[in-house]
Amino acid sequence: MIDNIKPKEATSIINSLIGGVVPKIGVQHITVGRSEEINAVVAALEDVKNGHSMVKFWIGDFGSGKSFMLHLLNTVALKQKFVVANADFTPDNRLYSNDGKGVALYSAIMDNVSIQTKPEGGALPTLLEKWIEQIVTKTAEENKISLTDIRNEQYLNLIQNNIMKTINEITDVGGFDFGMVVMKYYEGYIKDDEQLRRNALKWLKGEYRTKTEAKQDLGVREVINDLNYYDMLKNFCKLFVSMGYSGFMVNLDEAINLYKISTSVMREKNYEKILTIYNDCFQGKVANLFFNFAGTKEVLENERRGLFSYNALKSRLLTNKFETAEIRDFAQPVIRLMPLDHNEIFVLLKKLKAIFDYNYKTEISINDNEINQFMEELFNKPGASEFLTPREVIRDFLNILNIIRQNPAVDKNKLFGELEISDERPNEVSLDSIEEL
Template sequence: MIDNIKPKEATAIVNSLLGGVVPKLGVQHITVGRSPEIAAFLQALNDVKNGHSMVKFWIGDFGSGKSFMLHLLNTVALKQKFVVANADFTPDNRLYANDHKAVALYAAIMDNIAIQTKPEGGALATLLEKWMEQVMSRVAAAENIPLPSIRDQKHLPKVQAAIMATIQELTDVGGFDFGTVVMKYYEGYVTGNDTLRRDALKWLKGEYRTKTEARRDLGVREIINDLNYYDMLKNFCRLFVSMGYSGFMINLDEAINLYKIASSATREKNYEKILTIYNDCFQGKIEHFFLNFAGTREVLENERRGLFSYQALKSRLETNKFETSALRDFAQPVIRLMPLTHNEVFVLLQKLKEIFDFNYQSQLAITDADIEAFMEEMFNKPGASEFLTPREVIRDFLNILSLLRQNPELDKKQLFGDIQIRDERPGANDSAVDAIEVL
């Protein structure tokens, strides 16, 4: 049932799910019941490849699979040659702020940039160096300079001039400082000055807090801040596309942390920023840009604190009035994620058992009938209909497999009977309002 899984992926899946979080690697091997959503997403990716931009809101109850879906989208987009970044909203990360909380979100995005050859993130330096190699090749060809010689310091001004010219063509706002810093990175790259490279990367990732520091280290007058970080994201999007990538996709999870902002004025400013991005994407003001948000129904629909409290967003995000549970519209901006059916959970547990055996080179005596018995115990427990989430089903199942692997003499039926249902919903035990769910 599980084809072409790599040992590293199997280990990531087992360890992450046992820890109650979504694995960064291998999510495609445990995907069930999401074919229509993925088909619609592939179509949206194709539109973005062709120059359009897109914003999607993945909405569902706790346990419906929002975080898992974003990780799956990440895997699919990387295979389609997108540059991808993932970040979570937190009390200290948001879209609008005047106390460094917006640029903190930007820094998290830039720190998590991934490409297919570096899916775990941290790929910004790799991308910059790849682009610089492209620029060097163009300069060498235009100036009839042997390619091995283009790195000589005597050619540094020519390459820097080409870098600045290209950056100026690609950028609308902040192009001069952006280009100057990229030139500094190039200088450090070809001369082996690691300090200069680190300082340039620090600026590009929005980690400078004062203009004085940036001017001292890099000779630039501006820094990336709460007001201009979105312009820099658009600059990077154009840069990535100029390198040959399909586009730039950003996944933002835990939108509940925008909903939880205490100040109504600040909350509204964050929703206004979402509206700005939404309008830019759908009005063609930016190309090859894809932004995904994930949040609960309350985040979307609450008319006092949610996105619907901002009338301009409500009018854009209201569900297609002709949509039903049987007749879905996956082309609209809001995609509502339905919980997995019992049949889909059964298929998922079958896959997990195979991955577990593959990871530990074991062959546990767990049959399909045993999986059915486990599910019957889980779903018939008091409180299961109200509190049980796929994350808890998965974790309990893997915990039992782990015990049986290490203690083959244990009675699996007794382990099934010992299962207890816990209320893992946000707030039930002073936990975060939208804790990361697996599925």
């Protein structure tokens, strides 16, 4: 039932889902009921490849599969030769701030940069070295110098000049310092100076806090900060495209943490930043950039704290009035994730059983009828219709498989009878009562 799954993917899927989180790799093996959404994303990626930019908002109830959808987007985009990065909004990671929380989000994004050969993140050094190699090869060809000789220190200035020339061609804001730092990275690369390379990488990831420290280590005048990090993301997008990648996809989850910002002024500033990104993408001010945001219905529609509290966003994010539950519009910016139906959950559990057996090199004795029995027990519990999420169904199922694996003589009916429903949703409604500061 599961084709071409790697052992590493199987382990990631089982361990992550038991822990209640989405696996970083292998999500394509457990995808059910999202074919229309995936087809829409593939079409959108084609547009972004052709120079357009895009913003999508993935909206669904707690546990409905928003994070899963973002990880699925990753997998699809990586196959289409996109550079992809993920980050979560947290109380310390925001789009706008004046105390380091904006650049903290940027650092999280850059830490998680992925390419197809490094799907778990940490691909920024690989990309830099690949780009530098392209410059080195081009410089060697133009100057008729062998690829071996061009790496000698005597040609360092020649390479650095070409690095700066190329950076100036593709960047708008902050290009000089960006180019200087990449030159320093190359210098460390040629001179085998690991500290210099680390310092350059630290600057590019937004981890320098003072200009003094950056000037001392790298000789540059600026650092990446709350005000300019978005320009740097756009510079990286151009750099990746110049290397031959299709574009840059940035996925931002847990938008509830913007909704939770207690001061209305700061919350509005964050929503204003979303509006800037939205306008840049849809008005053609940037190319090959794809932003995805994930949040609950409350995050979108709450008129007091949600995105709809900011009128300029509300007018852009209203749902197509002709859409119904049966007739969907996946081309609009907001895509609402419908819950999986019982048939789709059954297929998902069968897939998980196969992956579980593959991972543990075992054959758990649970047949289709018993999977149906498990589902009936769970979905008929009081509160199931209101509180039960796919996350909880999956975790309960895998926990039962683990018990049977380690205790083969256990009574399955007894395990099914002990299933309980709990409300795992965060208390978002009570946030309305938070006093505005």
